[in-house]
Amino acid sequence: MGDCDALIIGAGLGGLTSAALLAQQGVRVVVLEKNQRLGGYGVSYYSHGHRFDIATQALGGCGEKGIVRQILSRLSLLDQVKFLACEPARVYYFTDSGKPFIQSGFLKKQWYRLVGEFPEYKNEIKTCYDIFARLFAELKAIAGFSGDPVFGFAGNFPDLARYSRFTVREFFTQLGLPLPLQIRIAARAEYCLLPLDRLSLVGFACTEMSYGDGAWMVSGGVGKLVKALSCYIKEQGGRIIPETRVRRLLLENGRVNGVETAEGKRLTAQDIVLAGDGRDILSGRERNLIVLPVNTTN
Ligand SMILES: Cc1cc2nc3c(=O)[nH]c(=O)nc-3n(C[C@H](O)[C@H](O)[C@H](O)COP(=O)(O)OP(=O)(O)OC[C@H]3O[C@@H](n4cnc5c(N)ncnc54)[C@H](O)[C@@H]3O)c2cc1C
Structure with a gap:
């Protein structure tokens, strides 16, 4: 592992989207994911010839002016992901x-x-x-x-x-x-x-x-969205490292400037994006952390 510009903790749909948008701007990104599989709750599962989107399934923001469509268009990925309207939802x-x-x-x-x-x-x-x-x-x-x-x-x-x-x-x-x-x-x-x-x-x-x-499903499963985003990040020179759990954030005068993984490896970056539920790694003293909203509790 070497230094990078932005470190993203978590390869769910939030982390992958921010990493893709940053990579497009020429930012050197590294995404750390504790699981072997990418996508977080954006996961498709196959059994007996059938596909199940077992968590994220009905998406908003996929209509003509929707945010999901806008982001995919900005990344030139619209031809890789097709949406199916669910009505009734x-x-x-x-x-x-x-x-x-x-x-x-x-x-x-x-x-x-x-x-x-x-x-x-x-x-x-x-x-x-x-x-x-x-x-x-x-x-x-x-x-x-x-x-x-x-x-x-x-x-x-x-x-x-x-x-x-x-x-x-x-x-x-x-x-x-x-x-x-x-x-x-x-x-x-x-x-x-x-x-x-x-x-x-x-x-x-x-x-x-x-x-x-409207409510929309990804044709072929939400896993296609995960795949399109992760391939894009790699094509732009970004790195995605699975099976790497962040254990704690490294602080210098209240500023987060890196992370330590469960194996004790240290990685520094100018900006850190926390895109996973970080309750176990936050100390409450971080001043410059960008936290994507994962948790909907108070
Ligand atoms: C059962 C269920 C059904 C849902 N249905 C829908 C739906 O139909 N439509 C909809 O829009 N939303 C739905 N949601 C909500 C949606 O799944 C989430 O809002 C969305 O997936 C969150 O994405 P995320 O990237 O923010 O977080 P996550 O998907 O949680 O991704 C976070 C990632 O960070 C990783 N991570 C966490 N901690 C660490 C660490 N310390 N080090 C390294 N990696 C770490 C995790 O392993 C994970 O891969 C559903 C959620 C659930 C649980």
Whole structure:
């Protein structure tokens, strides 16, 4: 292992995407992955001639103007990955009702369907999705924010400041939504693998809003996306090193300047991107770490 410009910890879809975008800019990237297999939760599995995307399966942001499509287009990978629209997105059988709940892949349709089933809560449903939309817009705007992070934050991001500590359950309760309606609005909370009273409202709202232009599957399995990104990184001169777990971050005056692997090897870099659940390696003293959002809890 030698020095590099950017070290990415974790070869999930987040880490691979950031590594590919950096490599395209001529940044010398090294991706460290603790598992033998790349992709994190982006994994396809084959059995008896059938393919299963066992975690990430329905993607948002793959429509004409979607973020996933934009990134693939920027990397000239669009011809390698084809998307299939899922409509309806899913059908749920909840025990409180004899009929199935058909979830649309498109937010607007989903909204009309909920209002059709719970007409007396039309205003509350509208308020709920309005707040989801504002949280999503504010979260996206953070990337371009150059104001004072302490004194400018609440003024520029009022809804994030107000709702950042809310769980989905607290928010629904404050809106006065009945339990059957809560369950249906939050059907996608299962992606986050947390109960509503532990799931962050901001995390869930952004998950939900990312399906504004439909739910999509990758033709041939989500593993194709992983393969396209990892090949691209290598073609651009980047390195992906599997079976290499980062044990701790190396700090110098509060700045992260490298990592130590489980085998005791040290690797330094100018920038470090933490793209895996780093709870076991963070000390809380890091000042310059870029952390990709993996965890949707508070
Ligand atoms: C069951 C399930 C179903 C889901 N369904 C959907 C869905 O349908 N649609 C959707 O959009 N999302 C879905 N998600 C969420 C989606 O899978 C995640 O948001 C996404 O995969 C996160 O990607 P990531 O790269 O941020 O993290 P991960 O996929 O978690 O990747 C992190 C990587 O970092 C590695 N790593 C961690 N720690 C270290 C370390 N110390 N050193 C080296 N490597 C390390 C891990 O091994 C892993 O490969 C689902 C999640 C689950 C669990």
